[in-house]
Amino acid sequence: MITDQDVARYEREGYIVVPDVLSGQDIADLQRVTDEFVERSRSTLQHTDVFDLEPGHNAEQPRLRRIKTPHQHHPVYARMVRHPGIVAVLNKLWGPNVRFDLSKLNLKAAGFGSPIEWHQDWAFYPHTNDDLAAVGIMIDDFTTDNGSMLVIPGSHKDKIYDHNANGHFVGGVDPVTSGIDFSRAVMCTGRAGSITVHHVRLLHGSSANTSGKPRRFLLHQYRAADAWPLVHPPTDWNAWGDLLVSGAETLEPRMTAVPVRLPYPAAPKQGSIYENQRDLGTRFFKDAGEIATEAS
Numbered sequence: 001m002i003t004d005q006d007v008a009r010y011e012r013e014g015y016i017v018v019p020d021v022l023s024g025q026d027i028a029d030l031q032r033v034t035d036e037f038v039e040r041s042r043s044t045l046q047h048t049d050v051f052d053l054e055p056g057h058n059a060e061q062p063r064l065r066r067i068k069t070p071h072q073h074h075p076v077y078a079r080m081v082r083h084p085g086i087v088a089v090l091n092k093l094w095g096p097n098v099r100f101d102l103s104k105l106n107l108k109a110a111g112f113g114s115p116i117e118w119h120q121d122w123a124f125y126p127h128t129n130d131d132l133a134a135v136g137i138m139i140d141d142f143t144t145d146n147g148s149m150l151v152i153p154g155s156h157k158d159k160i161y162d163h164n165a166n167g168h169f170v171g172g173v174d175p176v177t178s179g180i181d182f183s184r185a186v187m188c189t190g191r192a193g194s195i196t197v198h199h200v201r202l203l204h205g206s207s208a209n210t211s212g213k214p215r216r217f218l219l220h221q222y223r224a225a226d227a228w229p230l231v232h233p234p235t236d237w238n239a240w241g242d243l244l245v246s247g248a249e250t251l252e253p254r255m256t257a258v259p260v261r262l263p264y265p266a267a268p269k270q271g272s273i274y275e276n277q278r279d280l281g282t283r284f285f286k287d288a289g290e291i292a293t294e295a296s
């Protein structure tokens with residue numbers, strides 16, 4: 001459980017890292033199942049509904065970049081959605097009524113894991129209020145050299161930055177024209193089993209993994225139950241209700257005065273944030289190949 005000081009910090013900075021939320025057994029299960037998915041990815045050379053692949057992926061050297069909606073593909077991942085330690089943190093932040101949205105597992109294998117450019121999740125899925133957060137479960141130790149997530153503290157109170165380029169949504173901000181002061185960035189490190197909680201409007205990104213250790217991050221998106229999506233509202237009422245992880249349903253969305261920018265025209269490269277961001281003209285982070293070339 002988090003303290004009142006943690007809540008105050010989350011409100012002020014837009015993120016918290018909570019140590020040791022998962023048990024040793026949870027961590028071992030997640031590591032084993034994730035290894036199994038990497039093995040299975042050897043048999044495919046194209047992105048699928050489950051696998052998003054790094055450039056250079058092949059059967060001999062599987063380079064899995066993301067498992068899409070893992071909670072729909074394995075009971076160990078599904079179990080984490082309602083993990084009591086995670087739900088308790090969200091209840092302390094927002095009260096009893098909390099709804100899950102979706103999950104993804106970003107893998108950064110030792111020596112190459114792809115960077116993720118700076119963005120605000122809110123640019124992808126604005127709602128009627130901004131009591132939304134991503135919970136990131138550290139499946140491995142997150143260290144200063146394996147591509148841990150970077151955040152800009154307090155940026156959840158900023159405007160919503162332009163996430164378009166070339167006339168369409170690309171899911172990332174231009175690091176030059178945005179005028180953002182990236183020297184303020186802070187890295188979220190921690191032991192395996194710790195979680196990050198970051199506000200939906202917080203600017204965040206992460207570099208390539210040039211270390212010799214993997215960095216696997218299981219991300220869950222959650223929202224207060226009275227936050228109603230402005231983009232892709234639900235079409236199946238029963239399925240929508242099934243997403244509640246605690247508390248009660250409501251027919252009364254809470255509206256607050258939040259800045260909104262819609263993600264249109266839609267990104268032509270669909271499938272994952274990595275594909276969306278390929279059209280971002282100017283990048284902040286170098287990939288592992290560029291870093292290696294510069295070092296040689």
Ligand SMILES: O=C(O)CCC(=O)C(=O)O
Nearest residue numbers: 106116149205206217273
């Ligand atoms: O994996 C990371 O470091 C950041 C993940 C993220 O921001 C995303 O997938 O939207």
